[in-house]
Amino acid sequence: MTNSSNLPEMSNSPLDNDEMLLVLQQSLTKKRVLIVDRHSPARDSLRLMLGALGVTAVHGAGNSAEVIRQVKSNRFDVILSDFVLDDGRDGQQLLEELRHAHLIPLSTVYLIITSERGYTNVVALAELAPDDYLIKPFTAEQLQARLIKAIYKKHVLRKIYEQIERGALQEAIAACDRVIQQQPLYMYDALRFKGELLHTLGRTHEAEEVFRRVLEGRVVPWAKMGLATALRDRGALDEAEQLAEQVTTEAPNYLSAYDFLASVHEAKGKLQAAQQVLQKAADASPHNTLRQRLVGDTAARNKDFLAAEKAYGKVIDRNRGSSLRSVDDFANLSRVLVERGDTTASRKIATEMKREWRGDKQAELAALVTESLCLDLEGAPEKARALVDQALELQQQVEVEGADKGKPVSQRLAIDLAHACYASGKAEAGQKIMRQVAAENHEDPHLIEHITSVFEKTGQPDAGKALLDQVNKQIIDLNNKGVLAARNGDLEGSVQLLIQAAEQVPNLQFLVNTAKAIFTLMDQKGWDAELAARAVDYLVRAQRKDRKSPKVASARELYVAVAKRHGIAPELL
Incomplete structure (x- = not known):
């Protein structure tokens, strides 16, 4: 992969400078490119076009599953994806999957290729925007120009990307400030990153100031939504709601505004309104499975089981072969069908799940729990109890397997198992799981x-x-012991108490607090590789629970800073 830092710094557009244009054209020849198109002749044609531009490291993929496999084993500088892909999916959905699963870095250029007729729809529904679009037909010169423009922008923003990937968010903010001062052409890109980074670190008021600054010079949906998010997080729900409603009116295709508005409605106790807003966005973006799942979850909490059934069904259909597919999707649909009293349909979904996830113990566990709940509903408690016994035994295997593979056990499935325990008279087992x-x-x-x-x-x-x-009392008591020891100057004692708490109750709060206590101790007493490995493990587990949590971001920031002070290269988390 070429190092874009070899490119000279420029304050104006590279296309206005012959020397810079030549350097960029030469850098393009060293890029690793992935072409995504379901038609082999189209891939071959694009490969020849790239070859004419001097690009030789070109890979091809005919479907989404092949893309996922390739990006896991190669780091691509450029991905050129046709808009229309396999199984009813599209290039925009693929981009969202790759970004959501962190399978491609921010520095990767992602271009969508589409027909002129499809261009308006592509742009309208682009919540996570690609770097550019190419409208068919196009020439090698047009392709080169678009690629050079996107590569240069990535070059300008590269320091921001690098620090974000390292987890050094404060340094990423400093990199944003440098771009704002030195590269006016990309000022708004840097301001967007800065606002989001400040929000991630929990610095809500500063994030609010950044987004207000953007809105003074340019009214854009993302800035209004950034400001709305900051307002929500400091408790100004009415103002946040008004801003989000403005965006849905002014930019009706900016669909993430609907997701946000739904979250505000729910925070205000307006579940019905939240479901309606999400459904509106889901109807506009039927391929977005993350949103369909949100519709299902909200409808289920709202006890609108028919709507939940429809949404979860769409999630399963859309996610076949996707990296976003989950056993939980089948379990969610099975649960809703049991709630509706349709045990036949629930069993059918459980059978489909076992077939789709053959050999997966969580799927086997989910199927046992579903069958047990169906039998209980049908008035066969003895049969239901026998299946619960099998499920409890299998749960132990699932937990061990999950710990070995770093694959978290589904918490929803655990609650469903507890439900089956209570329903079949095994209250003690249910109580243990619920606790x-x-x-x-x-x-x-x-x-x-x-x-x-x-x-x-x-x-x-x-x-x-x-x-x-x-x-709640147990959590408060455990946390207070560790905090009290730290306040009394006993850092070692505090770390040991928090380690016990994290091992006993591995929730996000204890995982983060323990990791931060260990890094603080090492900052004062010196680096300890074994202790550092334990802290990093806690941090990774906390990140799995909520990657966007300001608490997790703060702990990552501390890890990077302490490692740097001790001359240690921090791991990419």
Whole structure:
């Protein structure tokens, strides 16, 4: 892969400078390119066009599954994707999958190739915008010009990307400031990154100032949404709601505004309004499975099981062969069908899940839980209890396998297993599972609500409230011991207490607090490779729970800073 830092710095457009244009053309020849098109002749034609431009490191992929395989084993500088892909998916959806799963770096140029007729629809629905579009037919010279423009922009912003990938978010903000000062052509790109980075670090007021600065010079949907997010996070829900509604009116195709508006509606207790807003966006972007899943989740919480069934069904259909597919999608649909009393349809989905996920123990566990709940609903408690016994035994294997492979166990599935335990008279087993899930996810309101609903369905709402109160008290007590030791100057004692807490209750709060305590200790006492490895493991586990959490970002930032001070190269997390 070529190093774009070899390019000379310029403050104006590279296309206005012959010397810079020549350098960029030469750098293009060293790029590794992936062509994505379902038609082999189209891939060959584009490969020849690239060859004429001196680009020789060219790979091809005929479907999304092949793209996923290739990007996992190669780092591409450029991806050229046709808009129309296999299985009803498109190049925009592929980009969202690759970015969501962090399979391609920010520095990768992603261009979508489309017909003129499809261009308007592509742009309208582009929430996660590609670097550029190419409208068929195009010449080698047009392709070269678009690639050079995109490569230069990536070059200008490269320091921001590098620091973000390292987890050095404060240094990334400093890199944004340098671009803002030195490269006016890309000032708004840098301001967008800066605002989002400040928000990620929990510096809400500063993020708000950045987005207000953008809006003074240019009214763009992303700046309004950045400001709305900052307002929401400091509790100004009414103002945030008004801004998001403005965006949905002024830029109706900026669909992430609908997702945000739904989250504000839900925070204000307006579940029905949240579901309606999400459904509107889902209808406009039927291929976006992340949003369809949100519709299903919101409809299920709203007890609109018919809408939830439809949304979860679409998620399964759209995600076949996708990196975003999940056992949980089948389990969600099966659960909703049980809620509707349709045990036949629920069993059918469970059978389909076992076939699609053959050999996967979580899928086997989900199928056992589904069958048990179906049998209980049909009045066959003895048969249901026998399956729960099998499920509890399999759960132990799933937990061990998940720990070995770094694959987190589905928390929703665990709650469903607890539900099956309560329904079949195994209250003690159900209580143990619920206590652990509640402790590990006490900051996730949706999972806590799921737990509460199970206690209500099984006729024990008071027991559910008591369990959640006990769990909260346990978390506060464990955390206070570690914090108190740190305040008294006993950093080693604080670290040991927090390690015990993280091992006992591996929730996001303890995982982050323990990692930060270890990094703080090493900052003062010296680097310890074994202790550092433990802290990094806690940080990775916290990141799996919520990659966008300001607490996780703050811990990553501390890790990078301490490692740097000790001359250690931090791992890319």
